[in-house]
Structures are given as C-alpha cells and as structure tokens.
C-alpha cells in the first residue's frame with residue numbers, strides 16, 4: 001500500500017521526497033445503534049479498512065488535496081486561512097472542517113501541505129469513511145504542527161465538531177472515537193455521556209464477524225437522521241418533566257416503563273423506547289462478551305435489529321432481507337443492521353467454518369430478489385489512527 005501511495009504521490013505532485021504516511025480506520029459498530037446522541041453506550045471496533053494519507057510540507061500557504069478515490073476531481077486547493085464550506089470543494093470539506101476546528105481552538109497552521117488520500121472503505125455504507133478522513137486529518141495536523149496538547153480523544157472531538165458544524169451532519173461521537181481510539185482485537189465500550197470507555201477483547205471462539213454491504217443507500221438518510229434526533233429530543237423533554245434525567249441513556253427499562261404514559265405520541269414513544277432499550281442491550285452485550293456468552297451476544301444483536309426496524313424505523317427492505325437470510329442459517333449467532341441505516345451494511349457473527357456458506361447463500365438469494373450484488377468484508381479489528389512512516 002505504501003509503495004502505491006509513494007508512486008501516486010510522485011505522479012500527482014512531482015516529487016515524493018520527505019513524505020509522511022498516516023492511516024485512520026473505519027469502524028463497525030457491534031451494537032448500540034443511534035444511542036450515541038442519546039447519552040447511551042456504543043460498542044464499535046476499528047477495522048483494517050480505512051483511509052491513508054501521504055503528506056508533504058509546502059513552503060507557501062496552500063493546501064493541495066488529491067484523493068485517489070475521487071481522482072476525477074483532480075487537485076483541490078485551499079488557502080490555510082480561507083476555510084469556508086463550499087459545495088465546489090467536494091470531499092475536501094471534511095479535511096477543511098478539521099483545520100477550521102483546530103483554528104477555532106487557537107491552533108493555527110503555519111504553512112501549507114500537499115495531501116494525497118487513498119481509502120478502501122466503501123463510502124456511505126455505514127462504516128464511517130467520513131469520520132476516518134476527519135480523524136486522519138486531525139492526526140496529520142497534530143503531528144505536522146506539533147500540537148502536543150491534543151490527545152487522540154481530542155482528535156475525535158475535533159472531527160465530530162468538523163462534521164457537525166462545518167459539514168452540517170449532526171452525528172454523535174461514536175465514529176470519530178472508534179477511528180481515533182481503536183485497539184487491535186478489541187471493541188470499545190464507550191459511554192457517550194461521559195466519554196468513559198473500556199476495551200473488551202473480541203473473542204468469538206469458533207465464530208467471526210462478517211460485514212455484508214447491501215450496496216443500497218436510500219436518499220432519506222440525512223433528513224431521517226435529523227428527524228430521529230428531533231424525536232428523541234422531544235421525547236426527552238417530556239420525560240424530564242417527571243424524571244430527573246439528562247439523557248435517554250440515563251433511564252433503565254423499568255424507569256422507562258413507569259414513565260412512558262407521558263409519551264402520548266406513538267412515534268415519540270417508539271423512538272425513546274429504542275434509545276432506552278438499545279442502551280441497556282449494549283451494556284448486556286458487553287457483559288455477555290466478557291463472559292464468553294456469544295449466543296447471548298448474538299441474540300442481543302438480533303433484538304437490536306428488530307428494534308431498529310420496528311421502533312426506530314431506520315432499516316429498509318433490502319437490509320431486512322439480508323438480516324433475515326442470516327437469521328435462518330443455524331451457523332449464524334447474530335445479525336443486524338449497522339451504521340446510520342436506510343441501506344448500508346449488516347454485521348453478523350458467523351461460525352468460522354460456515355463463512356463461505358454464509359456468503360454464498362446471501363449473495364445468491366439477495367441477487368435473485370433484488371438484482372443487487374452484496375459484498376462481504378471479513379472484519380479484522382485493528383488499532384486506531386496512527387502514523388505509518
């Protein structure tokens with residue numbers, strides 16, 4: 001990979017002396033979906049799939065971006081003090097947003113850079129390619145300009161700030177946190193209310209994680225995401241009249257059952273129910289994994305899917321079908337939609353000996369029903385963002 005980056009850098013920028021190479025992973029969330037903006041827990045792991053950058057300092061004030069993934073866009077230039085979101089700047093709004101978020105915190109760039117990007121995360125599939133690009137940029141800036149006081153958790157927060165306030169996507173902290181803080185062979189049990197976290201070894205005995213990409217992306221993603229956030233905020237306001245809570249994640253299932261009559265709107269009730277129950281499921285799932293109870297872990301994943309499908313209503317026919325196909329196989333311990341929803345990927349725990357059968361079975365049935373090609377990634381859990389060279 002690094003040789004390829006060097007070669008491409010030379011082609012695009014005419015020289016590859018003194019370049020530095022960085023990597024930030026994508027992530028898959030095992031359980032705890034749509035809980036990260038509700039003060040709940042999440043349980044993601046960083047992947048070996050991710051985004052790479054080759055970087056060379058410039059003596060002037062220009063940043064010249066080039067992505068092998070968006071080669072048709074060519075080099076996109078920005079001045080280091082000229083940071084405004086602009087549709088014409090395409091994908092570079094993500095790294096620009098990170099520079100903007102550093103500047104907001106009083107950390108200014110003192111010179112420009114040539115930055116070449118390559119990524120192997122399928123974009124828009126729920127594996128967080130945008131967060132990995134943000135965390136990657138955060139790491140490049142920390143390393144290049146010696147911003148020693150910036151921790152990896154700060155890099156995650158800066159990335160989220162860039163995504164929320166520069167790019168207008170109101171995401172929670174999970175994606176950037178997983179990319180910045182991932183640990184090989186471990187999932188991160190993160191309390192999004194306090195940012196306290198704990199690593200849990202992912203030991204699945206004779207099973208493995210398989211990610212299935214439905215290769216569909218429905219257009220409602222952004223608007224539906226904002227609707228869900230608003231529904232949850234409204235439900236929280238109503239519940240706060242009777243319960244002393246800061247977030248939906250503060251409620252146990254019993255407390256929610258006692259308070260739920262206040263939610264007379266059935267939609268608000270369903271959204272809040274998902275947020276509360278999914279958070280409790282995530283806590284149980286972490287314990288199940290630590291107790292080596294993989295069947296219970298799998299069952300909680302299945303329950304998570306049902307809740308996302310019926311109560312949170314963020315699944316879609318294609319993804320439901322992939323999950324149902326997985327559920328029918330006795331070698332599958334658990335399967336659910338992962339990521340924001342309305343398409344994208346599923347995550348399944350599959351007996352290793354049946355990995356091939358799983359893929360064949362889903363590929364064939366999915367193709368027959370929707371004429372679509374499902375893609376599979378055998379997830380390897382890797383460390384968080386780092387400098388490679």
Ligand code: ADP
Nearest residue numbers: 067069091118119123124125126127128129130
């Ligand atoms: P995801 O679920 O993958 O994060 P998003 O729609 O949030 O989906 O982010 C995808 C966007 O992130 C792309 O359209 C592009 O703007 C940016 N991006 C991701 N990977 C790359 C890359 N390798 N090179 C350039 N831009 C990228």
Ligand code: MG
Nearest residue numbers: 128129130131
């Ligand atoms: Mg994204």
